[in-house]
Amino acid sequence: MGGVCEGTQGLFWPCLVDLKMEFIDALSGGFSSLSTLPIALALIVGAALGIVVGVLPGVGPGVTIAVLLPFTYGMPPLGGISLLLGVYCAFYGGAVTSILIRTPGEASSIMTMFDGYPLARQGQAQRALSLAFMSAFVGGIASALLLGLVARPMASFAGKFGAAENVMAILLAAVCIGKAYRRQFPAAMMMMGLGFFLATVGIDPNSNEQRYTFGIPGMLSGIPLVPVAVGLFGIAQALVMVSSPVPQFDSSLIQSAGLSWRGFLEPFRYPKAMLKGLFLGSAIGVLPAVGAALSTSLAYFWAQKGAKDPTPFGQGNPEGIVAAECANNSNSGGAMITVLTLGIPGDAITAIIMGVFVVHGIVPGPSLFTDRPEIINGVLASLLIINFVILGLLILTVKPLARLAYVNPKILGLVILVLGFVGSYSAANSMYYVIIAAVFGVFGLVCARGNIPTIPLILGMVMGDTLEASLRQLLGRSDGSLEPFVTRPMSLAMLIAIVVILFWPFFMALGKRFQRSNTSNPS
């Protein structure tokens, strides 16, 4: 794979021009990849579905993507990816319920609620919705552009990775994922380990040995990702929905749903808040497992410093909505960067999207940029187009969309159960898949009840194969020596990062103790 800026002797401007030309080429290639009817349809259907599930109570993008995953099997790879990306990017439709009924569909919409709902109560619901949609649109476009500009250079850098770097990159991602759960770090690592283990079940492709199949014929081909994802995200969520009381909300503001053109232009009056959201959303999106919720809250609190609008935050300040929604929707591009360049998913949703790649025999990573450039370019073009489609659909449908909040979540739970059944069955026309989905659905419910995270399990399953293959390759070449981990600079750097992240609380505690002893003994 050719390096970026080759032939520019490392000069800044020629290199930048080179990057720009590459980006434009990639974009035009991507648009032509998307120009077939099935792919264009998949993109529109995905966006429409994403908007609807963003508003429906209790149904998040994770559930929808997990249930939809089996149906992407029969589609062209880019069609399947576009469908799921549509759902992934369109969940900012959830701002509707955050603003109108003070019920955020997702954790990432909580910050929008803080200022959106007070604005709606002041009779400015249309302004709040317009602010949120336009800010999210800007965030989405910026993240797609970031993906286009950063992914290729990052892939050419990742192309230099050997087995040692691959192992360390995955371990670093695993530790980051665990740390994202703060006090639940051991539980997250436990589930990650379980995911790694489940990825090994079945016939080993190198030695043909049967690993942990318990003599069950279905398990010879391993534990498939699709029914596990359907179970953990679809069935578990459906079980929670059917067994939880129907949430009560004040529906008086639903009638006031709508948009205002002045509100659409308003986010551009707060460039500082917008940039803060864009920066944090994109940067945090790249980090594994640190989802949109953190970036929106950080952007919200950062926007409070030096805010232009004098309205207090929490009482209807438009900058709060702008920063939160920009950060919320600029995550998607960042999360896709690590999937495409390193084959490491940023969150549960990108892990499931990675499943589409795997199902179609496409291996995400640096080689994808040379082997299947139409996929990379298609993803980039998809992300750009999807944001326009979503905005268009939201403008056309916001009034009827808001009424979806009335739908009884128990009915939705039943529908998800039936869809989960047929989705997991149709993945291989096998009842074995349904049994796996049901088992993991119950497991997901038990884990949710016991406050044990399950997203790391899926991430572990997705990364497990690559981790094992790279580890075996490295150990085989070095006759079991672990030296390559410390002799290769990139690998060593990542190892140091892992140690620092793991032992950071101890360093902090030591620092505090040292400081305390210094203040008590000034001499």
Next chain:
Amino acid sequence: MSSLQARLAKWSWDRFFLLALSFIAVCVWYFSTQLIQPYPHNANWFESTALFPKLSLLIVAVAGLIEIYQRRHQMAAGESEELDSSAANIQDAISMVVAFALYMLAVPFLGYLISTLLFLSVGCWLLQFDFRTSMLLAITLSVTMWVVFVKVLKVYFGHAWLI
């Protein structure tokens, strides 16, 4: 009652669940020689197909035990985007799981349409919807699903007694 028994009596169920998971991981780790067929007895440790799964199981067991220790005090929910089931009624969830299991068993015998219709009817009854709503929902949804998946997308559910 010994002090160990007294301590265990104070444990919340999630700690027992974590303990069970760790215990299973240790058992699977220990019996790996039987669970990998044929087991590579003569292979170097770094070439063994058991290396990675055993390392993974070790992570499960050790991390599980650390988590059990951490949960000696009541802990708050983590700030994550994980599923929140705090309001869920576990008895309702169990009844739905049973209904779903019966649905799985019924499809190969009764066919997709009839099984889905029955599952949705039972589901609506469990959720205490009124008769009219239940029937409307069950019939509309099951027929729609049958048309979309069986007739249009050609998902084959095998030969059954009914449709």
